[in-house]
Amino acid sequence: MSHLIAPFKVGLTGGIGSGKSTVATMFQEYGIKIIDSDAISHQLTQPGGDAIGAIRAEFGESYLSTNGALDRERMRQLVFSDTTAKQRLEAILHPLIRLQMLAQEKASAELSPYLLLAIPLLFETANYLTLVQRTLVVDCAETIQIERTIQRSCLTEQQVRAIMARQIARSERLRLADDVIQNHTDREALRLQVAHFHRLYIELSTRSG
Numbered sequence: 001m002s003h004l005i006a007p008f009k010v011g012l013t014g015g016i017g018s019g020k021s022t023v024a025t026m027f028q029e030y031g032i033k034i035i036d037s038d039a040i041s042h043q044l045t046q047p048g049g050d051a052i053g054a055i056r057a058e059f060g061e062s063y064l065s066t067n068g069a070l071d072r073e074r075m076r077q078l079v080f081s082d083t084t085a086k087q088r089l090e091a092i093l094h095p096l097i098r099l100q101m102l103a104q105e106k107a108s109a110e111l112s113p114y115l116l117l118a119i120p121l122l123f124e125t126a127n128y129l130t131l132v133q134r135t136l137v138v139d140c141a142e143t144i145q146i147e148r149t150i151q152r153s154c155l156t157e158q159q160v161r162a163i164m165a166r167q168i169a170r171s172e173r174l175r176l177a178d179d180v181i182q183n184h185t186d187r188e189a190l191r192l193q194v195a196h197f198h199r200l201y202i203e204l205s206t207r208s209g
Contacts, residue, residue, distance in 0.1 A: 007108070007112065007113075007114055007115050007205065008113075008115070008133055008205035008208045009105070009114065009115045009117055009131060009133055010114060010115070010136050010201055011117050011119055011122045011128065011129070011131070011132035011134070011135045011136065012024060012027075012117065012118045012119070012122075013119055013121075013135065014138035014139060014173070014183075015139075015145050015164060015167055016120070016163050016164060017144070017145035017146065017147075017148035017149035017152075018138045018139060018140050019138050019140065019148070019190070020138050021118075022183070022190065023138050023190065023194060024036070026191060026194040027116050027194060030198050031112065032113070032114065032115070033112035033115050033116070034116050034117075034118055035101050035104045035115060035116070035118065036118045037101065037119045037120065038118070038120065043100075044093060045069060045070035045072075045093075046069050047067050047068035047069045048068065050096055051070075051092055051093055052064070052069070054092045055070060055089070055092060058088055058089075058092060059078075059085075059089075063078070080159075080162055090125075094125055094128075098127055098131070101117060101131060102131070105131075113202055113206075114201045114202070116136075117132055121167075123135075123168050123173060123176050124167065133208065134178045134201070134204065135176065135177050135178045135179070136178065136180070136181065137173055137177035137180050138181050139170070139173070139174060139180050139181065139183065140182070140183045140184040141184055142164065144184055145164065146161065149163075179200075181193045181197065
């Protein structure tokens with residue numbers, strides 16, 4: 001009877017606006033399977049999602065939209081004004097996200113030489129760190145993070161800074177990282193770094209296998 005070999009797993013993280021999604025897409029172009037915690041969170045909070053019942057019980061019907069999905073804007077406002085609300089929401093979502101990541105990992109074990117787990121809160125949440133063997137941080141100056149986030153969203157600079165303040169400090173993120181991709185110049189420089197780390201992770205996954 002054949003047994004699945006647990007794949008080598010890299011945790012991809014970085015602050016808001018650092019370019020994690022762009023980097024993940026570049027790895028995907030090499031045929032690497034991406035398991036995205038944000039995408040899973042969105043699935044869990046769609047109408048009929050596995051987290052909706054618990055969110056309704058914890059926060060009430062007013063935090064759901066008319067179609068039964070999580071009202072993200074209303075919840076964002078609550079979380080910004082109430083730290084305990086953030087903790088209560090994370091207590092619902094993080095265990096469910098982790099279970100879904102494990103399920104996707106199992107389903108993808110033979111489809112990719114290694115797996116890239118895109119987790120914005122990788123260092124903030126210990127249960128996610130246990131899923132990976134190596135960590136890769138996408139980094140850029142905080143001024144660039146703010147500029148990029150404002151350009152792609154309807155958030156104000158004050159709101160972006162509030163989000164950044166709730167994330168782990170940039171210096172600490174860099175200290176904890178095994179590997180770092182610098183994303184402050186052009187796309188070609190980014191591709192070269194991705195290519196370098198792709199070769200490294202192929203080598204490490206071969207050794208671990």
